Amino acid sequence: MAAGNPYTVKWGIMATGGIAETFCKDLLCDPKVRDAHDVRHEIVAVASSSSKKRADEFLQTIDGAFDAKTYGSYPELVADPNIDIIYVATPHSHHFQNAMLALEAGKHVLCEKAFTVTAAQARKLVETAKAKNLFLMEAVWTRYFPLSIQIRKRITSGEIGTVYRTIGDLSFNSNATEGKGLSFDDSHRMVNVDLAGGAILDLGVYPLTWVFQTLYHLQPEQDKEAPTVVAASNKYTTGADENTAIICQFPRHNSLGVATTTMRAHSDPENDAVPVIRIQGSEGEIQVFFPAYRPVKYKVVKKNGESQLVDCPIPGDPARNGWGHGMFWEADECARCLRDGKKESATLPWTESIVIMETMEAALKQGGIEYPELITTDVYDPKSPLNTGNQ
Numbered sequence: 149m150a151a152g153n154p155y156t157v158k159w160g161i162m163a164t165g166g167i168a169e170t171f172c173k174d175l176l177c178d179p180k181v182r183d184a185h186d187v188r189h190e191i192v193a194v195a196s197s198s199s200k201k202r203a204d205e206f207l208q209t210i211d212g213a214f215d216a217k218t219y220g221s222y223p224e225l226v227a228d229p230n231i232d233i234i235y236v237a238t239p240h241s242h243h244f245q246n247a248m249l250a251l252e253a254g255k256h257v258l259c260e261k262a263f264t265v266t267a268a269q270a271r272k273l274v275e276t277a278k279a280k281n282l283f284l285m286e287a288v289w290t291r292y293f294p295l296s297i298q299i300r301k302r303i304t305s306g307e308i309g310t311v312y313r314t315i316g317d318l319s320f321n322s323n324a325t326e327g328k329g330l331s332f333d334d335s336h337r338m339v340n341v342d343l344a345g346g347a348i349l350d351l352g353v354y355p356l357t358w359v360f361q362t363l364y365h366l367q368p369e370q371d372k373e374a375p376t377v378v379a380a381s382n383k384y385t386t387g388a389d390e391n392t393a394i395i396c397q398f399p400r401h402n403s404l405g406v407a408t409t410t411m412r413a414h415s416d417p418e419n420d421a422v423p424v425i426r427i428q429g430s431e432g433e434i435q436v437f438f439p440a441y442r443p444v445k446y447k448v449v450k451k452n453g454e455s456q457l458v459d460c461p462i463p464g465d466p467a468r469n470g471w472g473h474g475m476f477w478e479a480d481e482c483a484r485c486l487r488d489g490k491k492e493s494a495t496l497p498w499t500e501s502i503v504i505m506e507t508m509e510a511a512l513k514q515g516g517i518e519y520p521e522l523i524t525t526d527v528y529d530p531k532s533p534l535n536t537g538n539q
C-alpha cells in the first residue's frame with residue numbers, strides 16, 4: 149500500500165437477505181462522504197445457500213460490485229482465496245456454524261447480531277479466532293455510530309455525573325390486524341424457534357447494547373463486573389418470546405440496567421414523543437430517541453433543567469441516490485482492525501460479546517425459552533445443514 153492510499157478490505161457476503169442488502173449498499177458508499185479517508189471496501193464475492201442465480205440477482209439488487217464472484221453455497225464462498233473477511237448475514241440459528249465455517253477456512257469474520265444462540269457458542273467462536281489468529285467481531289453497528297461515540301465520551305467526561313441507571317427499549321407493534329396473533333408467519337425468523345427467533349435475540353440485544361455500552365463497557369478494566377440478571381418473558385404461540393423485560397444489576401458499581409422489548413407495542417408511537425433510552429446520572433441524563441438500533445438524535449438534560457438537543461445525521465452518498473444507512477461505520481472499524489493487525493474491536497471486545505450472550509442466555513432460561521439442539525450445539529459441524537443449505 150502506497151503512503152496515503154486507503155487500506156482496502158475485500159468482503160465476502162454470506163447470505164442474500166434483507167440485512168445483507170443494506171450492509172452491501174453501505175459498503176458501496178464512498179467512504180469520503182462520511183469523512184473516512186483511510187479505508188475503503190470491495191465486495192469481491194457473494195454466496196446464497198439457495199442458488200448461484202440468487203447471488204447473481206443480489207448484485208443487481210445492490211446495484212454494484214458487478215465483478216464479484218457469485219456462489220450457490222457457503223462452503224464455496226469461504227474457500228475463495230480472494231476474500232479477507234466474511235460478513236455472516238444469516239438468521240441467529242446459523243451464526244455459530246456459519247462463522248465457524250469461515251474461521252476454519254482461515255477467514256476473518258463480521259457476524260450479525262445476535263452473535264450466537266448460546267454463550268458456549270460465543271466462547272467457542274472466540275477460542276477459534278484466537279487459536280487461528282483471526283479477526284472476529286459481532287456486528288452491533290449502533291456502537292460505531294458517531295452518536296454512540298459522543299455519548300460514551302460525555303459519560304466518561306463526567307457530564308452527567310455518576311451513572312446509576314440506564315433504561316432502554318426496542319419494541320414494535322407487530323400485532324396482526326385480525327385475531328390475537330402477530331403479523332409474522334410462524335415460519336418467519338422473528339418468531340420461528342428453529343431460526344432462534346424471538347424478541348430477546350432479535351430486538352432485546354439493542355436496549356442491552358445501551359445498558360452495556362454505558363454501564364459495563366465504561367467500567368475500568370481492572371474492575372469489570374458482569375451483571376446479575378433477572379428477567380421475565382411472555383411466550384408467543386411458537387415458543388419464542390414476544391414480550392421480555394431484563395434487569396441487569398451491577399452491585400459493585402451501584403448501577404442498574406433495564407432492557408425491555410416487545411412485539412406487542414411500539415417504543416414511541418407518537419414519534420419522538422418519548423426517549424427510548426435514558427442514561428441517568430447524578431448530574432443529569434442523556435436521552436436517545438427512536439430507534440435504539442439507529443438513533444440520529446439525543447438530548448442532554450442537566451440537573452438544573454438546561455438541555456441540549458444534538459442531531460447526528462447519517463450521511464448519504466449523492467452518487468448512490470443519497471443512500472447511507474449507518475452500517476458503514478462498523479465496516480470501517482473492521483477495516484481499521486485488519487489494517488492494524490487487531491483481532492478484536494476495542495469498542496466491542498470479545499469478552500463483552502460473551503457477557504452479553506451470557507445475559508441473553510440467562511434471560512431466555514428464566515423466560516423458559518428453548519431452542520432445538522441443531523442450533524444450540526457448540527460442536528462445529530462443517531456438514532451441518534446450517535452450513536450446507538438444506539435447512
Ligand SMILES: NC(=O)C1=CN([C@@H]2O[C@H](COP(=O)(O)OP(=O)(O)OC[C@H]3O[C@@H](n4cnc5c(N)ncnc54)[C@H](OP(=O)(O)O)[C@@H]3O)[C@@H](O)[C@H]2O)C=CC1
Pocket residue numbers: 162163164165166167168195196197198199202237238239240242260261262287289337343349350441539
Ligand atoms: N443490524 C441490523 O440492523 C439488522 C440485523 N439483522 C440480523 O441479520 C440477520 C439476518 O436477518 P435478515 O437479513 O433480516 O433475514 P432474512 O430472512 O431477510 O435473510 C436471511 C438470509 O439468510 C439465508 N438463510 C440461510 N438459511 C436460511 C433459513 N433456513 N431460513 C432463512 N434464511 C436463511 C438466506 O440467504 P441465502 O438464501 O442467500 O443463503 C436469507 O436470505 C439476523 O441475524 C438478524 O438479527 C436483521 C435486520 C437488521
Ligand SMILES: O=C1OC[C@@H](O)[C@H](O)[C@H]1O
Pocket residue numbers: 350351441
Ligand atoms: O437488527 C434489527 O434491527 C431492526 C429490526 O427491525 C430488526 O428486526 C432487527 O433484526
